[in-house]
Amino acid sequence: MAINDVELCEDTCIHTERLAKVRENLPDVDALYDLAELFKVFGDSTRIRILYVLLQSELCVCDLAEALGMTQSAVSHQLRILKQARLVTGRREGKSVFYALADDHVRSIIDQGKEHIDE
C-alpha cells in the first residue's frame, strides 16, 4: 500500500513537519528489513540456546545436539541459519565440524536483551 493511500488523521493528530523529519531520517525499507532478519535469527529459543552454549565453548554438532537434547538434524538446520547470518562459523576437523561464535556481537546483543528482561 502506497503512503498516499493511507487515510490521515484530520484533526489534531497530524504533525506534518515532524513527519517530514522522521521520514527523512528513516533508513530505507531494505536496510531495516535486513535488521529485522538478523533479530529474527535471535528470535528462536533453539538458536538462542545454541548461541548461549557457544558463548562458553566451541562444540561439534553432535555435542551440541546432546547438550540441548535435540536431534542432530534439527540442530544442523538451525546452525545453517546461524551461519548464513554470520553469527557462527564452522571448522571441519576430521568427521566432525566444530562450531564457534563468529564475533563478539552475539555476546553484546544477547547481553543487552538479557538486561532488558532482568530489569
Added chain:
Amino acid sequence: MAINDVELCEDTCIHTERLAKVRENLPDVDALYDLAELFKVFGDSTRIRILYVLLQSELCVCDLAEALGMTQSAVSHQLRILKQARLVTGRREGKSVFYALADDHVRSIIDQGKEHIDE
C-alpha cells in the same frame, strides 16, 4: 524429547567433561525462551520500523501509520506487541495516544544489530 533419548556420537566427538561444564552454565530453558521471545519482537520489519521512528520522536498512532504507509489497524496490532514486551509506552492525550520508547535498551540493541550487519 528427553536428553537421554538422544543418540550420541560414538567416536572422537564426545567431550563429556566439556559438555558437563556447558550444561552447568546454561540458563534454564524458560529464561532463554523469554530472551528469544524478546528478540522475536525485534524480528519483524514493521516493528523495527516503528521502533526506528520512535527513536527520533514520539508519535501518535495515526502519524505512525502515515509515516510507515500502513493501516492504523496493522500499526495498532504491532504496538500492542511492542507494549507487551515493554519496549514502548503509550500516553493518551485527548483522542490520540502517543507512543514512545520505554527505555534505552531499544537503542542499544538496535545499534548492536546494525553494527553486525554493517561490518
Added chain:
DNA sequence: TGAACATATGAACAGATATTCATATATAAA
C-alpha cells in the same frame, strides 16, 4: 573399495504470526 560415522539437506507437516476486515471502545465537541 567398502563400511561406519558425522554432518548436511530436501520435502512434508504442524504450529505460529502479520495483515485485513469489521467492529468495539474512548474521547471530544455540538
Added chain:
DNA sequence: TTTATATATGAATATCTGTTCATATGTTCA
C-alpha cells in the same frame, strides 16, 4: 445525548517457520 474522530481488538486467512523423516555428502579406517 448524538456525532465524529482516534485507537483497540477479535476473527479469519495467507504466509512463514521449526521439526521430523529420509537420504545425501563428506571423512576415516580397515
